[in-house]
Amino acid sequence: SQKIEQNSEALNIQEGKTATLTCNYTNYSPAYLQWYRQDPGRGPVFLLLIRENEKEKRKERLKVTFDTTLKQSLFHITASQPADSATYLCALAISGTYKYIFGTGTRLKVLA
Amino acid sequence: GAVVSQHPSRVICKSGTSVKIECRSLDFQATTMFWYRQFPKQSLMLMATSNEGSKATYEQGVEKDKFLINHASLTLSTLTVTSAHPEDSSFYICSARDHHEQYFGPGTRLTVT
Numbered sequence: 001s002q003k004i005e006q007n008s009e010a011l012n013i014q015e016g017k018t019a020t021l022t023c024n025y026t027n028y029s030p031a032y033l034q035w036y037r038q039d040p041g042r043g044p045v046f047l048l049l050i051r052e053n054e055k056e057k058r059k060e061r062l063k064v065t066f067d068t069t070l071k072q073s074l075f076h077i078t079a080s081q082p083a084d085s086a087t088y089l090c091a092l093a094i095s096g097t098y099k100y101i102f103g104t105g106t107r108l109k110v111l112a
Numbered sequence: 113g114a115v116v117s118q119h120p121s122r123v124i125c126k127s128g129t130s131v132k133i134e135c136r137s138l139d140f141q142a143t144t145m146f147w148y149r150q151f152p153k154q155s156l157m158l159m160a161t162s163n164e165g166s167k168a169t170y171e172q173g174v175e176k177d178k179f180l181i182n183h184a185s186l187t188l189s190t191l192t193v194t195s196a197h198p199e200d201s202s203f204y205i206c207s208a209r210d211h212h213e214q215y216f217g218p219g220t221r222l223t224v225t
Contacts, residue, residue: 032212043118043205043216044156089155091214098144098209104155 003027004092006103013080014111021075021106023090028101030092033066035075038087038105047088048075080110114140116208118217125196125224133191133220135206141186142208147179150203150219162189196224 005024013019023033032051036044050057050066050073057064063076077084087107091100115138125131135145143164148156160181161169168181178200180192189208193200201224207214 034213036216041203041219041221043116043207043219046213046215049213093212098212098214099146099158099161100214101158102155 004090004101004103006088006090006106008104008106010107010109012109012111015081017080019077019080019084019108019110021088021090021108023073023075023103025071025092028071028092029095031095032093033064033073034091034093034100035062035064035073036089036091038089040087044089077108080108082110082112085109114138114208114210114213114215116206116215116217118206118220120220121218122221123223125222127197127224128195130192130194131196131222133193133204133206133222135189135191135208135217137187137208137210137215140208140210142189142210143186144209145183145189146207146209146214147181147189147191148205148207150205156205159191193222196222198224200224 003026034049035047038044048057048064050064052068061078065074087105089105090103117136119134145162147159150156158171159174162181162183164183164186170176183189203219205219207216
Protein backbone atom coordinates (compact mmCIF):
# COMPACT_ATOMS: atom_id res chain seq x y z
CA SER A 1 0.00 0.00 0.00
CA GLN A 2 1.04 3.60 -0.48
CA LYS A 3 2.67 5.19 2.51
CA ILE A 4 4.42 8.42 3.44
CA GLU A 5 6.46 8.45 6.62
CA GLN A 6 7.88 11.29 8.57
CA ASN A 7 9.54 11.01 11.93
CA SER A 8 6.54 11.21 14.23
CA GLU A 9 8.68 12.02 17.23
CA ALA A 10 9.43 15.62 17.97
CA LEU A 11 12.83 16.94 16.97
CA ASN A 12 14.53 19.24 19.46
CA ILE A 13 17.63 21.12 18.38
CA GLN A 14 19.69 24.00 19.69
CA GLU A 15 19.35 27.44 18.15
CA GLY A 16 21.91 28.00 15.39
CA LYS A 17 22.17 24.33 14.45
CA THR A 18 20.88 22.76 11.25
CA ALA A 19 17.61 20.86 11.52
CA THR A 20 17.15 17.91 9.15
CA LEU A 21 13.74 16.37 8.64
CA THR A 22 13.06 13.20 6.67
CA CYS A 23 10.21 12.17 4.40
CA ASN A 24 10.16 8.58 3.09
CA TYR A 25 7.58 7.16 0.76
CA THR A 26 6.70 3.79 -0.71
CA ASN A 27 4.69 2.71 -3.72
CA TYR A 28 4.47 6.19 -5.18
CA SER A 29 5.90 7.75 -8.29
CA PRO A 30 5.43 11.40 -7.44
CA ALA A 31 5.85 14.07 -10.06
CA TYR A 32 6.91 16.48 -7.35
CA LEU A 33 7.04 16.89 -3.63
CA GLN A 34 6.27 19.84 -1.41
CA TRP A 35 7.14 20.88 2.10
CA TYR A 36 4.80 22.86 4.30
CA ARG A 37 4.96 24.45 7.71
CA GLN A 38 1.97 24.25 10.03
CA ASP A 39 1.55 26.12 13.28
CA PRO A 40 -1.01 24.94 15.89
CA GLY A 41 -4.58 25.74 14.88
CA ARG A 42 -3.52 27.10 11.49
CA GLY A 43 -3.51 25.87 7.91
CA PRO A 44 -0.26 24.70 6.29
CA VAL A 45 1.97 27.30 4.68
CA PHE A 46 3.77 26.39 1.46
CA LEU A 47 7.57 26.43 1.71
CA LEU A 48 9.22 24.64 -1.20
CA LEU A 49 8.39 22.46 -4.18
CA ILE A 50 10.87 20.09 -5.79
CA ARG A 51 10.30 18.16 -8.97
CA GLU A 52 11.28 14.55 -9.65
CA ASN A 53 14.09 15.63 -11.98
CA GLU A 54 15.58 18.04 -9.44
CA LYS A 55 18.08 16.90 -6.85
CA GLU A 56 18.12 19.97 -4.65
CA LYS A 57 16.24 23.21 -4.12
CA ARG A 58 17.15 26.14 -1.90
CA LYS A 59 15.31 29.12 -0.52
CA GLU A 60 17.05 31.35 1.98
CA ARG A 61 17.84 29.12 4.99
CA LEU A 62 15.86 26.19 3.61
CA LYS A 63 17.15 23.35 1.48
CA VAL A 64 15.27 20.34 0.12
CA THR A 65 16.71 17.27 -1.55
CA PHE A 66 14.79 14.65 -3.48
CA ASP A 67 16.14 11.17 -4.15
CA THR A 68 13.68 9.18 -6.24
CA THR A 69 15.90 6.09 -6.04
CA LEU A 70 15.86 6.06 -2.25
CA LYS A 71 12.28 7.41 -2.29
CA GLN A 72 13.28 10.03 0.20
CA SER A 73 13.29 13.78 0.64
CA LEU A 74 15.32 15.65 3.22
CA PHE A 75 14.39 19.11 4.48
CA HIS A 76 17.09 21.24 6.08
CA ILE A 77 16.81 24.46 8.04
CA THR A 78 20.20 26.06 8.58
CA ALA A 79 20.99 28.51 11.38
CA SER A 80 17.74 27.50 13.05
CA GLN A 81 15.84 29.96 15.22
CA PRO A 82 13.16 29.49 17.90
CA ALA A 83 10.69 31.03 15.40
CA ASP A 84 11.26 27.98 13.19
CA SER A 85 9.50 25.82 15.79
CA ALA A 86 6.46 24.29 14.10
CA THR A 87 5.24 21.08 12.49
CA TYR A 88 6.65 20.42 9.03
CA LEU A 89 4.68 18.35 6.55
CA CYS A 90 5.78 16.77 3.31
CA ALA A 91 3.25 16.16 0.57
CA LEU A 92 3.46 14.10 -2.59
CA ALA A 93 1.59 14.98 -5.74
CA ILE A 94 -0.03 11.94 -7.29
CA SER A 95 1.09 11.65 -10.89
CA GLY A 96 -1.66 12.47 -13.35
CA THR A 97 -3.72 14.30 -10.73
CA TYR A 98 -3.43 17.43 -8.68
CA LYS A 99 -4.15 15.53 -5.49
CA TYR A 100 -1.68 15.57 -2.65
CA ILE A 101 -1.04 12.96 0.00
CA PHE A 102 0.42 14.32 3.22
CA GLY A 103 2.79 12.80 5.69
CA THR A 104 1.98 12.91 9.38
CA GLY A 105 4.43 15.74 9.98
CA THR A 106 7.40 16.23 12.25
CA ARG A 107 7.24 18.66 15.13
CA LEU A 108 10.38 20.75 15.35
CA LYS A 109 11.34 22.67 18.46
CA VAL A 110 14.32 25.00 18.35
CA LEU A 111 15.67 25.71 21.80
CA ALA A 112 17.07 29.14 22.63
CA GLY B 113 2.26 34.27 -2.29
CA ALA B 114 -1.36 33.54 -3.07
CA VAL B 115 -3.91 34.05 -0.30
CA VAL B 116 -6.78 31.77 0.60
CA SER B 117 -9.34 32.69 3.21
CA GLN B 118 -11.86 30.59 5.11
CA HIS B 119 -14.95 31.61 6.97
CA PRO B 120 -15.80 31.09 9.73
CA SER B 121 -12.60 30.38 11.62
CA ARG B 122 -14.53 28.73 14.44
CA VAL B 123 -18.06 27.43 14.69
CA ILE B 124 -19.99 25.64 17.38
CA CYS B 125 -23.25 24.02 16.40
CA LYS B 126 -25.80 21.70 17.89
CA SER B 127 -26.07 18.09 16.81
CA GLY B 128 -28.43 17.68 13.85
CA THR B 129 -27.89 21.12 12.37
CA SER B 130 -25.97 21.99 9.19
CA VAL B 131 -22.91 24.18 8.94
CA LYS B 132 -21.48 25.91 5.86
CA ILE B 133 -17.80 26.72 5.50
CA GLU B 134 -16.56 29.07 2.78
CA CYS B 135 -13.20 28.96 1.06
CA ARG B 136 -12.07 31.86 -1.13
CA SER B 137 -8.98 32.47 -3.23
CA LEU B 138 -8.39 36.20 -2.83
CA ASP B 139 -5.87 37.11 -5.50
CA PHE B 140 -6.03 34.31 -8.04
CA GLN B 141 -8.58 32.13 -9.76
CA ALA B 142 -8.71 28.49 -8.79
CA THR B 143 -10.41 25.95 -11.01
CA THR B 144 -9.61 23.32 -8.41
CA MET B 145 -9.96 23.52 -4.66
CA PHE B 146 -9.51 20.77 -2.11
CA TRP B 147 -11.13 20.07 1.24
CA TYR B 148 -9.26 18.34 4.04
CA ARG B 149 -9.99 17.45 7.62
CA GLN B 150 -7.40 17.12 10.32
CA PHE B 151 -7.74 15.47 13.71
CA PRO B 152 -5.45 16.49 16.58
CA LYS B 153 -1.82 15.53 16.00
CA GLN B 154 -2.70 13.80 12.76
CA SER B 155 -2.05 14.64 9.16
CA LEU B 156 -4.39 16.23 6.67
CA MET B 157 -6.82 13.77 5.13
CA LEU B 158 -8.15 14.70 1.71
CA MET B 159 -11.94 14.61 1.68
CA ALA B 160 -12.79 15.82 -1.80
CA THR B 161 -11.66 17.72 -4.85
CA SER B 162 -13.86 20.64 -5.80
CA ASN B 163 -13.96 21.57 -9.48
CA GLU B 164 -15.48 24.83 -10.67
CA GLY B 165 -18.64 24.22 -12.62
CA SER B 166 -18.81 20.48 -12.05
CA LYS B 167 -19.47 17.95 -9.33
CA ALA B 168 -16.94 17.38 -6.60
CA THR B 169 -14.90 14.19 -6.50
CA TYR B 170 -14.98 12.52 -3.11
CA GLU B 171 -12.33 10.28 -1.61
CA GLN B 172 -13.18 6.78 -0.60
CA GLY B 173 -15.09 6.65 2.65
CA VAL B 174 -16.31 10.25 2.53
CA GLU B 175 -20.10 10.55 2.38
CA LYS B 176 -21.02 12.96 -0.39
CA ASP B 177 -24.53 13.46 0.99
CA LYS B 178 -23.13 14.47 4.34
CA PHE B 179 -20.37 16.76 3.09
CA LEU B 180 -21.90 18.84 0.32
CA ILE B 181 -19.44 20.76 -1.81
CA ASN B 182 -20.28 23.57 -4.19
CA HIS B 183 -17.73 25.37 -6.36
CA ALA B 184 -19.86 28.07 -7.90
CA SER B 185 -17.12 30.40 -9.07
CA LEU B 186 -13.40 30.47 -9.72
CA THR B 187 -12.78 32.02 -6.31
CA LEU B 188 -15.30 30.33 -4.02
CA SER B 189 -15.94 26.80 -2.83
CA THR B 190 -18.24 25.88 0.04
CA LEU B 191 -18.41 22.81 2.24
CA THR B 192 -21.68 22.12 4.05
CA VAL B 193 -21.65 19.58 6.83
CA THR B 194 -25.23 18.35 6.97
CA SER B 195 -26.90 16.91 10.06
CA ALA B 196 -23.70 17.36 12.02
CA HIS B 197 -22.83 14.98 14.83
CA PRO B 198 -20.15 15.22 17.52
CA GLU B 199 -17.89 12.87 15.54
CA ASP B 200 -17.81 15.50 12.76
CA SER B 201 -15.98 17.83 15.13
CA SER B 202 -12.64 18.48 13.51
CA PHE B 203 -10.40 21.05 11.85
CA TYR B 204 -11.46 21.58 8.24
CA ILE B 205 -8.97 23.10 5.85
CA CYS B 206 -9.38 24.07 2.23
CA SER B 207 -6.73 24.68 -0.37
CA ALA B 208 -6.74 26.24 -3.81
CA ARG B 209 -4.51 25.17 -6.66
CA ASP B 210 -2.47 27.75 -8.54
CA HIS B 211 -0.52 25.90 -11.23
CA HIS B 212 1.37 23.15 -9.36
CA GLU B 213 1.20 24.75 -5.96
CA GLN B 214 -1.51 24.49 -3.37
CA TYR B 215 -2.25 27.35 -1.03
CA PHE B 216 -4.13 26.63 2.14
CA GLY B 217 -6.71 28.53 4.06
CA PRO B 218 -6.30 29.13 7.80
CA GLY B 219 -8.76 26.37 8.68
CA THR B 220 -12.15 26.17 10.40
CA ARG B 221 -12.53 24.58 13.80
CA LEU B 222 -15.93 22.86 13.95
CA THR B 223 -17.30 21.72 17.30
CA VAL B 224 -20.60 19.86 17.36
CA THR B 225 -22.27 19.67 20.76
